[in-house]
Amino acid sequence: MGDLNGGEMIGLVAVILSLGIPMAGLYTYYRVKKLRADERMAAIARGVEVPFETEVTPAARSRKYGILLVCGALGFIATFGAIAGITHEPETWAAAAFGFIPLAIGIGYFIDFTLSRSEAHS
Numbered sequence: 423m424g425d426l427n428g429g430e431m432i433g434l435v436a437v438i439l440s441l442g443i444p445m446a447g448l449y450t451y452y453r454v455k456k457l458r459a460d461e462r463m464a465a466i467a468r469g470v471e472v473p474f475e476t477e478v479t480p481a482a483r484s485r486k487y488g489i490l491l492v493c494g495a496l497g498f499i500a501t502f503g504a505i506a507g508i509t510h511e512p513e514t515w516a517a518a519a520f521g522f523i524p525l526a527i528g529i530g531y532f533i534d535f536t537l538s539r540s541e542a543h544s
Contacts, residue, residue, distance in 0.1 A: 484535035491528030
């Protein structure tokens with residue numbers, strides 16, 4: 423295979439991480455879900471009444487996603503803004519502009535929350 427120089431090593435690590443991190447996340451999600459199901463089945467087998475988890479309303483879900491996306495976007499924009507100010511490189515603001523994508527999606531979730539809440543009250 424030969425020796426890897428710095429550039430090839432960085433590329434190899436980038437590919438491994440870009441594929442490995444999502445796979446690790448999926449595996450962890452699967453294991454947690456399986457452990458919860460096994461725990462629930464064991465409790466049912468012992469005769470313990472296990473309450474079902476309450477279903478989250480669509481309005482509450484929209485509010486939660488809106489808060490998370492707007493806060494994440496503002497943090498992203500603030501981070502790149504701080505980097506641009508510290509390094510005195512105005513081009514860094516171009517990276518901060520990508521924060522407007524989750525910001526717009528978060529605002530859309532807030533609009534959905536408001537509309538679904540007003541529909542429920544009428």
